[in-house]
Amino acid sequence: MKRDYPHLCEPITINRTVFRHRMVSAPLGATDITPVGSPGPRTQGFYEARAKGGAASVTVSELVVHPATDGSQMLKLSLETPGQLAAFTYVADAIKRHGAVPSIELSHSGQYAGTYMVDKEKKKTLGQFGPSEGVRPDGLPVIPLDKDQIAQIVAAYANAATLAKRCGFGMVMVHAGHSWLLNQFLSPYFNRRTDEYGGSLENRMRITREVLMAVREAVGPYFPLELRISGSEFLEGGYDLAEGVRIAQGLEELVDIIHVSAGSYQFGFTITHPSMFKPHGLNVPLAAEIKKHVKVPVATVGALSDPAQMEGIVAQGEADIVVIGRALLADPEIPNKVMANRGEDVVKCLRCFVCMAERPVTQTRRCAVNPLIGRESEGLEVPVAGAKKNVLVVGGGIAGMKAATTAALRGHRVTLCEKSAELGGILKTEKAIPFKYDMYLLGQTYARMCDQMGVDIRLNTPVDAAWVDDFAPDALIVAPGSRPLKPPIAGIDRANALSVNELYLEGIKSGNEVVILGGGLTGCECALHLTLEGSTCHLVEMRSELAPDANIRHRPILLAELEAAGVDVLLNTTGKEVVADGLIVADEKGDERLILGDTVVYAVGQLSCSEEVDTLRDGAPWVRVIGDALRPANITTAIYEGYHAGLDI
Numbered sequence: 233m234k235r236d237y238p239h240l241c242e243p244i245t246i247n248r249t250v251f252r253h254r255m256v257s258a259p260l261g262a263t264d265i266t267p268v269g270s271p272g273p274r275t276q277g278f279y280e281a282r283a284k285g286g287a288a289s290v291t292v293s294e295l296v297v298h299p300a301t302d303g304s305q306m307l308k309l310s311l312e313t314p315g316q317l318a319a320f321t322y323v324a325d326a327i328k329r330h331g332a333v334p335s336i337e338l339s340h341s342g343q344y345a346g347t348y349m350v351d352k353e354k355k356k357t358l359g360q361f362g363p364s365e366g367v368r369p370d371g372l373p374v375i376p377l378d379k380d381q382i383a384q385i386v387a388a389y390a391n392a393a394t395l396a397k398r399c400g401f402g403m404v405m406v407h408a409g410h411s412w413l414l415n416q417f418l419s420p421y422f423n424r425r426t427d428e429y430g431g432s433l434e435n436r437m438r439i440t441r442e443v444l445m446a447v448r449e450a451v452g453p454y455f456p457l458e459l460r461i462s463g464s465e466f467l468e469g470g471y472d473l474a475e476g477v478r479i480a481q482g483l484e485e486l487v488d489i490i491h492v493s494a495g496s497y498q499f500g501f502t503i504t505h506p507s508m509f510k511p512h513g514l515n516v517p518l519a520a521e522i523k524k525h526v527k528v529p530v531a532t533v534g535a536l537s538d539p540a541q542m543e544g545i546v547a548q549g550e551a552d553i554v555v556i557g558r559a560l561l562a563d564p565e566i567p568n569k570v571m572a573n574r575g576e577d578v579v580k581c582l583r584c585f586v587c588m589a590e591r592p593v594t595q596t597r598r599c600a601v602n603p604l605i606g607r608e609s610e611g612l613e614v615p616v617a618g619a620k621k622n623v624l625v626v627g628g629g630i631a632g633m634k635a636a637t638t639a640a641l642r643g644h645r646v647t648l649c650e651k652s653a654e655l656g657g658i659l660k661t662e663k664a665i666p667f668k669y670d671m672y673l674l675g676q677t678y679a680r681m682c683d684q685m686g687v688d689i690r691l692n693t694p695v696d697a698a699w700v701d702d703f704a705p706d707a708l709i710v711a712p713g714s715r716p717l718k719p720p721i722a723g724i725d726r727a728n729a730l731s732v733n734e735l736y737l738e739g740i741k742s743g744n745e746v747v748i749l750g751g752g753l754t755g756c757e758c759a760l761h762l763t764l765e766g767s768t769c770h771l772v773e774m775r776s777e778l779a780p781d782a783n784i785r786h787r788p789i790l791l792a793e794l795e796a797a798g799v800d801v802l803l804n805t806t807g808k809e810v811v812a813d814g815l816i817v818a819d820e821k822g823d824e825r826l827i828l829g830d831t832v833v834y835a836v837g838q839l840s841c842s843e844e845v846d847t848l849r850d851g852a853p854w855v856r857v858i859g860d861a862l863r864p865a866n867i868t869t870a871i872y873e874g875y876h877a878g879l880d881i
């Protein structure tokens with residue numbers, strides 16, 4: 233068979249271990265961790281699904297090697313806790329049996345101990361250890377490690393590697409990036425020591441060298457050892473790419489793969505986990521530069537999900553291996569799809585940070601586009617239905633399409649009616665916004681899937697109760713979505729006022745100076761987009777904060793983008809009247825003034841299409857209302873409800 237992505241699909245042998253192709257699963261922290269730090273059954277299922285999806289290796293993360301100085305809540309591997317080896321061995325087995333190399337990330341958070349801890353009070357009592365005395369951004373003091381502690385930590389890496397190998401892991405990764413402990417030592421920003429562990433680069437690399445030598449000693453010469461670094465810290469006072477190259481050169485003799493990530497947690501996650509405002513594959517130049525200076529294979533990571541782009545990276549020799557993180561949360565089957573020339577079917581990661589936002593809140597994982605995330609152990613297969621039913625789905629938004637494809641997969645005969653001329657629902661509005669284009673593509677991907685799965689798609693087909701009666705479905709899924717809420721203020725029907733949905737769906741030009749009424753997530757993203765397109769934007773919000781509906785990881789990044797773009801933000805300000813030349817607003821005291829603008833765009837929320845829902849409630853013996861039609865929410869909810877509706881028929 234001729235592969236569409238021949239370079240990406242080519243096997244690579246590293247230190248006598250064959251990796252079946254170049255796509256590997258990035259370290260992605262588990263959430264089901266027992267009180268003693270072992271992987272729980274859901275964690276095993278989580279990693280196994282990525283192996284079954286075809287990844288060449290799956291990295292279990294992140295194993296805290298020295299709990300005495302790193303009181304995080306991650307996995308811990310120790311002989312002192314009976315039963316632990318078994319749990320890790322089962323995880324390694326579960327990865328191996330699908331043809332992937334099981335790897336495990338050895339880690340120490342250093343002064344970032346407890347970063348993901350939900351229990352903020354407990355976090356304060358951990359004692360955060362780093363290279364030098366200091367204060368973390370959250371105000372917690374950092375205790376400098378003494379040399380005895382450093383020696384214990386080095387020994388602990390070796391001990392964990394020995395145990396990991398015994399459990400059946402076929403590779404280990406040492407994490408020295410992202411401001412974790414070894415990176416803190418490498419970094420002139422964090423490391424201000426004056427002993428042999430600080431000062432010159434040679435000294436700053438010392439602990440990492442000691443760790444790598446100890447790990448090598450523990451695992452033996454013919455065992456792949458991967459080193460994860462930040463190619464550049466992108467941090468004022470930290471190291472840059474030129475020094476990143478020297479770090480890679482200084483350590484390459486001790487490792488088999490240099491894995492080049494980027495950034496530091498010191499100022500948030502936008503570089504370590506590239507946000508939707510960054511280009512895809514933005515770290516590739518770092519890996520490409522490092523690759524020019526080292527002999528060992530180099531891996532790249534960061535916002536990679538497009539098979540063609542990944543193929544180009546390997547084909548052009550920018551990196552030997554492509555590491556995929558969030559995109560494998562969104563679609564664990566990417567490697568299988570790439571191998572099978574089904575690149576078009578990849579369900580792309582939206583980089584919305586739902587995956588990272590959920591853990592500090594509920595200790596679970598969610599993914600906007602993958603309803604099974606974190607509970608893979610319950611089963612991944614969509615069971616074929618016992619009896620084939622005649623299913624009608626009303627509404628071709630993402631909820632309706634997810635329901636339709638799931639029901640079709642189960643073998644039902646599915647008809648999908650959409651009143652407009654195109655599938656995609658509210659996701660069609662994202663087409664114009666470059667940083668949300670992947671959301672638009674999600675709609676397109678599902679539209680294609682509906683077609684491929686034989687769903688009878690009827691566009692321009694509004695349905696009412698009589699139509700449904702006539703059709704007589706066995707099961708009816710009602711997903712007509714939502715419509716924009718029109719704020720009840722004077723002048724809102726003027727020609728210069730429109731909803732954010734109209735702006736995007738109808739491609740109406742907004743003018744040079746725009747007033748946006750509503751500073752929730754949608755209003756903020758609209759203001760940012762129009763500003764980046766060259767308009768002057770005034771963002772009016774009656775509450776005292778912007779985007780409270782954005783998740784806790786996306787929100788700070790969005791707010792920073794708004795500030796950098798120079799959006800004029802008016803908080804505690806209420807829209808009163810749309811007039812010919814803008815919006816009259818009132819401040820907290822009730823004082824009114826005119827905000828000038830050619831156009832007033834309102835983004836004050838969505839209303840469920842409840843009249844349509846009410847007329848269809850009795851349309852079939854089995855009826856389920858899903859998505860925005862039930863309650864305006866988000867993609868995560870729409871996909872989750874669509875999937876389960878399809879499964880329940």
Ligand SMILES: Cc1cc2nc3c(=O)[nH]c(=O)nc-3n(C[C@H](O)[C@H](O)[C@H](O)COP(=O)(O)O)c2cc1C
Nearest residue numbers: 258259260261293294505534535536556557558587
């Ligand atoms: C949910 C989640 C958990 C992660 N856990 C870890 C981890 O435990 N260790 C680590 O080194 N990186 C971790 N990362 C970072 C990823 O390995 C990767 O570097 C980052 O997500 C950027 O790659 P991507 O754009 O392909 O997602 C995590 C990322 C996510 C989204």
